[in-house]
Amino acid sequence: MVAPAVASGPVADTPPARRRFVSGLLLRVVLAAAGGALVYLSFPPRTAWWLAPVGFAVLGVLLHGRRLRAGFGLGLVWGLGFTVPLLRWTGEFVGLVAWLPLALLVAVLIAVGTAVVALVSRLPGAPLWMALVWVADEALRSVFPFGGFPWGRIAFGQPEGWYLPLASVGGAPLVGFAVALTGFGLAHLGRSRRVAVPAVLVPVVAGLAVTPLVGTAPTAGTVVVAAVQGNVPRAGLDFNAQRRAVLDNHVARTLQLAEDVRQGRVPRPDLVIWPENASDIDPFRNADAAAQIQRAVEAVDAPVAVGAVLVDEGDNLPRNSVVLFEPGEGATDTYTKRQLQPFGETMPYRSFFRLFSEDVERAGNFQPGTDPEGFAMSRAKVAIDTCYEVAFDGVVRDSVRAGSNLIAIPTNNATFGRTEMTYQQLAMSRVRAVEHGRAVVVSATSGVSAIVLPDGSVARRTGMFTADALVAEVPLRGEATLATRLGAWPEWVMTALGLSAAAFSLAGTRRRSRPTPGAGVGEEETDGGPAGAA
Structure with missing residues (x-):
């Protein structure tokens, strides 16, 4: 007589148990x-x-x-x-x-x-x-x-x-x-x-x-700042195809700001921050672009930090930079972005990724900077952290430790349309304000620009894809927070x-999981059977 077959697998292999699993x-x-x-x-x-x-x-x-x-x-x-x-x-x-x-x-x-x-x-x-x-x-x-x-x-x-x-x-x-x-x-x-x-x-x-x-007291005095948002002709990857139009927008909005000051509608700013890519025409190579920028600087009668793309004469490669223009002097200092955005400003393994999309050719070949030193603008020492850099702890910290009492974030978000990206980036700026106990000026080409106080609150902000200028008095703080130290x-x-x-x-x-000496063959520790593995 043949004995009936006995299931040898675990109970969990039965259909009801498997369904439960x-x-x-x-x-x-x-x-x-x-x-x-x-x-x-x-x-x-x-x-x-x-x-x-x-x-x-x-x-x-x-x-x-x-x-x-x-x-x-x-x-x-x-x-x-x-x-x-x-x-x-x-x-x-x-x-x-x-x-x-x-x-x-x-x-x-x-x-x-x-x-x-x-x-x-x-x-x-x-x-x-x-x-x-x-x-x-x-x-x-x-x-x-x-x-x-x-x-x-x-x-x-x-x-x-x-x-x-x-x-x-x-x-x-x-x-x-x-x-x-x-x-x-x-x-x-x-x-x-x-x-x-x-x-x-x-x-x-x-x-x-x-x-x-979370200190907000102006331990180093106060300063009136302005963030100019000139807007762009159109959103998208080719937003800056009309480079001159973008530059002209920021010149025009700064001239309007100067008129508002003369009419007493806003206080005179001590310093002005333009966005990243406000001038993708190299002002050191194009005299007309430099003249238009200086025209705006003279009109507002304050130093202006201008986001610009510069081309190095040595290697002929681009730099994502910020140029300091001052009344009566012209360009006096530059800062070059240190933390570049891969797949945007640089393209790692370009030939490999080209197999998946021709859009990789849109990525640039920008060269990074190395100096965290910002600008001396009026009574402020301004740390410059351009766009993507605000996400990196060490990059922002180094710029603050260079002696700044104010942080500027020039940024360009037009590439991402009306998505949540600009709000996510603004949140980073608010966290950085508290982290380092500094007011933060966010200047975007198309929005959202904002002026953030050292406690992370937003004093002023713009809408998206509108030309605007924000003006506010902010505290200057020279004290280092514990986080900074x-x-x-x-x-x-x-x-x-x-x-x-x-x-x-x-x-x-x-x-x-090691077998116990003398344990029976097949005895091993489990973690709840198949259910434990999931």
């Missing part, structure tokens, strides 16, 4: 995407900054106790829910070929971090270690690949709210840590309130406690602690 997996994927979307919704132009901890809470619940591969997979979905809508502006005029690969790349780097977050989620005090690993992952994304892409760091979605004052103590990394710690603490409430409650409350209390450190140390320390926790957890996992 698939439905559970689908639910986790949907929740992961929703969690990432919540973090996206916390970013400007919305003011729902409090959604970011909720998005991290969802991530924390999903990752707790998971394996590395599950942490990677769920983190990838969470990352896509965040980066795909956040970075839609990158494809405004070039389509999916730029947008989706970039969003996927950033999401993959997030997933690398969430895999490690899952690894440390079993440690005592898990929310702390999970948040520290998140800081380490953001540090990685700030330097890799192609010089890094810090866009989407959690701090840049917090230009207001409870956590912003922490920027004055530990910069953007500390703000991101606080948001992540709160979220992971919320996720832990159902497991250990003794651990979860401090994780939730300490970052909030700390943010409120350091609010008095500490520099990158808070990020380095938090990254080291996070990686140490990961190494400790990995070593413990390997010890537990």
Whole structure:
């Protein structure tokens, strides 16, 4: 008599168990995407900054106790829910070929971090270690690949709210840590309130406690600043095809500003900031362009920082620069952008990427500058951080440490139309204002231009694709914040602690996975079967 066949696979391989596994997996994927979307919704132009901890809470619940591969997979979905809508502006005029690969790349780097977050989620005090690993992952994304892409760091979605004052103590990394710690603490409430409650409350209390450190007093006097937004003939990749029209727009709006001063409608500015690319005609090579700029400078009777494209006589290659023009003197100083935008101002692996799109030929061959020194303009020492540079901690910090008491962000956002990009960039400027205790003047070709006070509040702002000029009196502050003095140390320390926790957890996992001497054949540690792997 033949014995009936006995199923040898695990119980989870039976059809009902498999269906439960698939439905559970689908639910986790949907929740992961929703969690990432919540973090996206916390970013400007919305003011729902409090959604970011909720998005991290969802991530924390999903990752707790998971394996590395599950942490990677769920983190990838969470990352896509965040980066795909956040970075839609990158494809405004070039389509999916730029947008989706970039969003996927950033999401993959997030997933690398969430895999490690899952690894440390079993440690005592898990929310702390999970948040520290998140800081380490953001540090990685700030330097890799192609010089890094810090866009989407959690701090840049917090230009207001409870956590912003922490920027004055530990910069953007500390703000991101606080948001992540709160979220992971919320996720832990159902497991250990003794651990979860401090994780939730300490970052909030700390943010409120350091609010008095956010100084706004004019320790070095005050200055009247003006940001000129001349507008462009049209949006898009060829916005500056009419280079002379862009220059003429900024000359005309500055002449109007001078007339407004004469009529007493606005106070006389002590200094004026024009945007990046306000003159893509090299004023050192084109006497007529230089004459038109100087005409505006003389009319407003104040030094003007002019965003210009210069061509070096030695190598005949372009520089994205800012030129200081002064009344009665002409051009007296220059600053050259140090952190260039890959796939825009430069094109890494041009021949390879040309296989996917001919748009790579639109990318420039700009040469970077090296000097962080800004301009002396009237009573102010102005740090210049052009457009993309505002996203990089070290670039802004170096320009502030060069002795500045005011920050200028000349930028050109016309390439991205009416997308959220300009609002996301303005949020970075607001965080930098608090981080370094400086007023910030944002001057954009097509908007949004703004004047930001040292506490991150916006004193003046323009609309988009309109010609305008903002004038306001702002405090000059020579004192260095704790964040400015500490520099990158808070990020380095938090990254080291996070990686140490990961190494400790990995070593413990390997010890537990070793066979016990004398154990029966086939006895091995599992992590919840197939469900544990997802």
